[in-house]
Amino acid sequence: MDIKSLVDPEGGLINRRIFADPEIYALERERVFARCWLYLGHESEVPNPGDFVTAYMGEEPVILWRDLNGRIGAYLNLCRHRGNRVCRADRGNARILTCSYHGWSYTSDGKLALVPMIDAFRELEREKWGLIPVAQVDSYKGLIFGTFDPEAPSLTEYLGDMAWYLDILLDRREGGTEVSGPHRWVLDANWKTAAENFGGDGYHIFSTHGSARELGIDTTTNQTRQWNQGCQIACGNGHILVSWITPPDGGPWFAQPDDELVRYMKEHAAEIESRLGTMRARKISPSAGTVFPNFSIHWLTRTIRVWHPRGPDKMEIWSWAVVDKAAPQAIKEKMRFVSQYRFSPSGVFEQDDMDNWAQVTGAAKSLIGRSYPANYQMSGNEPPIALDLPGRTMSRFSDNNQLNLYMHWAKVLEAKNWDEIKSAAS
Numbered sequence: 001m002d003i004k005s006l007v008d009p010e011g012g013l014i015n016r017r018i019f020a021d022p023e024i025y026a027l028e029r030e031r032v033f034a035r036c037w038l039y040l041g042h043e044s045e046v047p048n049p050g051d052f053v054t055a056y057m058g059e060e061p062v063i064l065w066r067d068l069n070g071r072i073g074a075y076l077n078l079c080r081h082r083g084n085r086v087c088r089a090d091r092g093n094a095r096i097l098t099c100s101y102h103g104w105s106y107t108s109d110g111k112l113a114l115v116p117m118i119d120a121f122r123e124l125e126r127e128k129w130g131l132i133p134v135a136q137v138d139s140y141k142g143l144i145f146g147t148f149d150p151e152a153p154s155l156t157e158y159l160g161d162m163a164w165y166l167d168i169l170l171d172r173r174e175g176g177t178e179v180s181g182p183h184r185w186v187l188d189a190n191w192k193t194a195a196e197n198f199g200g201d202g203y204h205i206f207s208t209h210g211s212a213r214e215l216g217i218d219t220t221t222n223q224t225r226q227w228n229q230g231c232q233i234a235c236g237n238g239h240i241l242v243s244w245i246t247p248p249d250g251g252p253w254f255a256q257p258d259d260e261l262v263r264y265m266k267e268h269a270a271e272i273e274s275r276l277g278t279m280r281a282r283k284i285s286p287s288a289g290t291v292f293p294n295f296s297i298h299w300l301t302r303t304i305r306v307w308h309p310r311g312p313d314k315m316e317i318w319s320w321a322v323v324d325k326a327a328p329q330a331i332k333e334k335m336r337f338v339s340q341y342r343f344s345p346s347g348v349f350e351q352d353d354m355d356n357w358a359q360v361t362g363a364a365k366s367l368i369g370r371s372y373p374a375n376y377q378m379s380g381n382e383p384p385i386a387l388d389l390p391g392r393t394m395s396r397f398s399d400n401n402q403l404n405l406y407m408h409w410a411k412v413l414e415a416k417n418w419d420e421i422k423s424a425a426s
């Protein structure tokens, strides 16, 4: 399959096949989801030895489990005997998980501990039948990621410049963040429709979310209407975000979606600036972004989410609210409220977005429509950004970020291994 021919960055054209084709999806499972670093969960979800949550890496079910020595590991949620799921719970605390089929039991470090009627087996070498580990697991300021590929670069290298922007959500206050959730729901849309939207689609806000603006229920607009400057930023490795450039008297309270949160940010502005520096505390304010392939962040409304693929034309969305650990309880509640009010199954923005993504996916299945490419020709007409920021800054209302995502996607899909991904020109 000629993947590169599906993405035409010079012409600004994307072949709609990429949003619904089963063959492309099969390749994505293998080359994107079995190779890239994927979000597994937050350290605050597994604070104690024995704590676990179940998650997915692509379509693979996994257990994220802190062992009795405090080390976090991740394992395929699959009993080595016949393949039954070892863990059926969403979360919990266990020294041992026992498979419900024949009772094989595994310890929190993934080892096979107990096999009923082991004497009836001919020389069962228990040490060879532990849970299948996720090859690499690491965390960045509370966010735990894993990759099935032992050859993948380190998480730090993988995140690259994107980590500098993630800090603006994760490292404002001493103690970092904690999460609540996830909300989980299924949508008839390809996962990439959401990944590209969160990665920089400032263009859709006026029409898609116009009703929230008209009704006055989106308070972020009060500030951004008067001051409306920003940029797209491509960080490399397919990671992309869109950010406001804040006004000269701006600060971490800029565009906060609630008056109480504006007050909270003003109260802690000095601490935030001492942790993040002036550029990240006062000059920029990221809105939304995507860590390639399927982890997205909305800084202002404090949501993080995974677009789990569930086939070429379906995804399961998992969405968490992120709050500062050091914040007073009432502020945490407010942060969770603003997160869910805007982005959750019933969120005022989420509902607007979801319907569009399902329609875009539907177009990729249209007998006639799928032979016409999708348009990504918006190149922007704003003056260049004067700030010296990590990554490549581009016009806010453009398709540069989206094309960047798809060029990287094509590169990952074509490459046979990580060496080829790294050596291919971006």
Ligand code: FES
Binding pocket: 079, 080, 081, 082, 083, 084, 099, 100, 101, 102, 103, 104
């Ligand atoms: S499938 Fe798990 S014990 Fe048999």
Ligand SMILES: [Fe+2]
Binding pocket: 204, 205, 208, 209, 349, 353
């Ligand atoms: Fe949106």
